[in-house]
Amino acid sequence: MKELDDYINQTQNLPPAPRVLPELLALLNHPDSDSRRVVNLIQVDPSLTAQVLRASNSVFYAGATPTLDLREAVSRLGFSTIGQIVAAATGSRALGRSQKGYGLDEGELWQHSVTSAVAAQVIARDCGLDQSLAFTAALLHDLGKIVLSGALEQRYEDLVSSVEQQQQSLVEAEQRLLGVNHAEVGGRLLARWKFPAPLVTAVWFHHQPKSAAPHGRLASCVYLANMIAYFLGRGYGRSAFALRGREEALTLLDVSADRIPHYMIETHARFTEVEALFSIRS
């Protein structure tokens, strides 16, 4: 797909393909995984190792005594928390900066991403989905925005008027102005980076969960988590709420709309964790 390659090649500050996270997700998925393999995998990347250790010793995660040993951190915090920290350390490299094409200041896309990730975990637990996968998919769901932001910067006024005057959603406006949208671009980039297929599909179709089969439930989880982050005020830029209501997300997850307020309450109750994840920034 030529346009997409053009956009990706023009993107400045695109982070290098993350090597550790896709493999780690596969590893964490197997209950019989050996913690030595997890440690060895993370140690491949020294700056990631340093970030994981720093986060493990932060106020939110730390036990009584700090540790300088990755093996100890993994055994103390457990696979799933270590997985979240690695995901946050990886995601922050891409999502921490300002994205002017979307009117997003520094840190705003990251704040939205970590809030969505925690909301996705809340929903995944309620609906019996893989929590690590839901967390990471929601954390990375807007990755495509860092690719398209540069192109939209020159057309910012067009984007704003598409949404505000013509009542188009952000995805529709992107499609009209650029011929691609951030969800698809993010999915394609994650596929190129060899992330697991369910995660790639969930990101690709996080605004159209009906089209995400056979991963419609995970895509619906990311769709709802994204919306909950907006509801809780953790969505920024002009016309942040320009997304379509997709009732099929509820059908696919087999939950009623009455669950949404509860997901909001649970996500709000975990704002301290959101802050801890937010602070894992390079």
Added chain:
Amino acid sequence: MAVPVLTGFSQKVVVGVADFAVSNNPDVILTTYSLGSCLGVTLYDPVARVGGLLHLMLPDSEIDRAKAAENPAMFVDTGIPALFRAAYELHADKYRVEVCVAGGAQIMDNSHFFNIGRRNWEALNVLFAQHGLKVRASDVGGLVNRTMNLNLETGEVTLKISGKPGETPL
């Protein structure tokens, strides 16, 4: 609830999601960030020079009774009374206070399954009608994320819209 101290310097007191603050300290500017579908509610008594700001999240405490008992600011029907009661403690008068409301953003949704913002605003209006209260000014709905400020010296309420420069008076 945040309790600001008198310092003689202008100080910003930040009210979090599902929280409120009241004060009669003219140095204070009450601020709440990130109003999405949530509502920011300010009240100000220009005579007593008492003001308060509430950041509520959901329309009805029936959603989670235990949560409402622990944190009344989360819901319209428990948060509004809590805000008014705290302001009365500082000698605000029910019929003198000016109330402003902002937030309640809505996604583009025809299904009505995702209408928390609208339901918050409707619940507030029902409650106000029951108690003979009026909203002086509001900026509710739409697609935007808002920040709301109340200056306790002047009673002025300002809004900052995410993605737009500057603040505008409400």
